[in-house]
Amino acid sequence: MEPILSVEHLSVTFTRYGRGLNRVELNPIRDLSLAVEPGRVTAVVGESGSGKSLLAHAVLHLLPRNARVGGSIHYDGAPLTRERAVALRGREIALIPQGVTWLDPMMKVGDQLRRGRGGGEVRDRCRAALERYGLGAGVEELYPFQLSGGMARRVLIACAVADRPRLIVADEPTPGLDIRAAGRVLGHFRELAEEGAGVLFITHDLGLARTVAHKVVVFREGQTVDEVPAHCFQTGEGLTHPYSRALWRAMPENDFL
């Protein structure tokens, strides 16, 4: 299947001024390659603070100006340039961010969902997106601080789904949720994939990744070290890379002692 998103040898470098005029180079992503197929969930698993979020920002061209990006990102068969990314953001490519702080605290949920666009069609689509995740029309009148953690997460997903995107980039969308709530959120991702979207699911939690994803990409110290079907992490069979095996063994049920 032709991937909707393919990332090859991506690197992200930051140049910062350290003490005095010394320039410090930070290189959180050195060599990252992956492909996201439509209708599939691809999980990127890496340690907390390993720069996974930068992958999401690089795809959407949201990196700060002092970042340099190397390698190539292709979307739908063509290079994803800045102009193209800007045109596709919020239309074909949607971001599901980490939490409620990504909503404007001073604006009602409904207004944010509609992005200042009026019209009955937009209104209906947004209402349908909220309803899909069990949120009533009353939620539109709430401010972000009035949402519970789970509600906020569902609002953020609704934001993405209202656009009917072809590629969904979900950046750690479950921290702070209990297992059942997280399970529901992940179920939504699977659902979106079944409707034909490609889902890039970025997480530190291998347990979650292997239940929801079709494919797991293991990311360590700025590089992709392994790419395996998710079921390999269920049984441990077919894991060849030593780091992947170590990861699998580190899970509580796999006698990590």
Added chain:
Amino acid sequence: MKHRLKFTIKKLLRMALLLLGVSLTAFLLMDASPLDPLQTNIGQAALGTMSPEQIARLENYWGVDAPATERYLGWLGGVLRGDFGVSLLYRRPVLEVIGQRLAGSLWLLVCAWILSGALGLALGLAAGARRGRWPDRLIRGYCLTVSSTPAFWLALLLLMVFAVWLKVLPIGLSVPIGGGQATLPERLRHALLPGLTLSITGAANIALHTREKVIDVLDSDCILFARARGEGHILRRHVLRNVALPAITLQFASIGELIGGSVLVEQVFSYPGLGQAAVAAGLGGDMPLLLGITVITAAIVFGGNLAADLLYGVIDPRIRRGAARK
């Protein structure tokens, strides 16, 4: 409704304590001042020609011999009954003098307040939105220069350029000399330079603070998310909304700075306002007038901050709805 009442009572109590403290401090400073009111207001030569009885009567009038506690408590008792006393220099009730002077200063202050707020907000937004690029550098450089310039020096500079060299604006006072009843355009012409001085210094501070806030907001996750969703008009839709609260704080906090600045600026322009009266009262040993001005201006500044607090409740949904829910 209960929280509103509690809030108001708490604020009023705080205001009473503040005014008490301010008046006491002003009184003690005045009392410690080495100025002899007799020598300052009557003059060494005139004093020499007076009889001891006359001098004693004058000393009694200026309250030279009365102990400090007695004088302060006497003043405080009068104020609590609504009597601010009589100005020793102007020989009229203090409230009347203040009212007249305040009317002169008020529209100078109001104009400067609105102008500096609007100008500061606009410059701050423009600089913050283009951080690091040339408009930002230009605005920041200008603001830093102006805010490190003393207001009175700027006033002298403007006076020199517009009144002395170009001769397009009057050199001082609030009405033409000997003009009798002044027309509105004439008053405006006279208020222009002092108003401009106050606005320029005020706007620079507000612009620098607003710029920082705009940058904070632009760096926040919610702006990133808005961009990720392809939203347009981010500055108007999100930044302005989130900058509104700090902007209100700055705007109302600037009242204090404005009144402080007006003391010097009015002196430079010989503008007969409250600030000039404060200087005259301080240097002339006119205790009732000085205490009156101090207390009234402190109340105005406090009122400004209170207005900002109340406006938060109107603007910020977290306070408005959060409080209503309790």
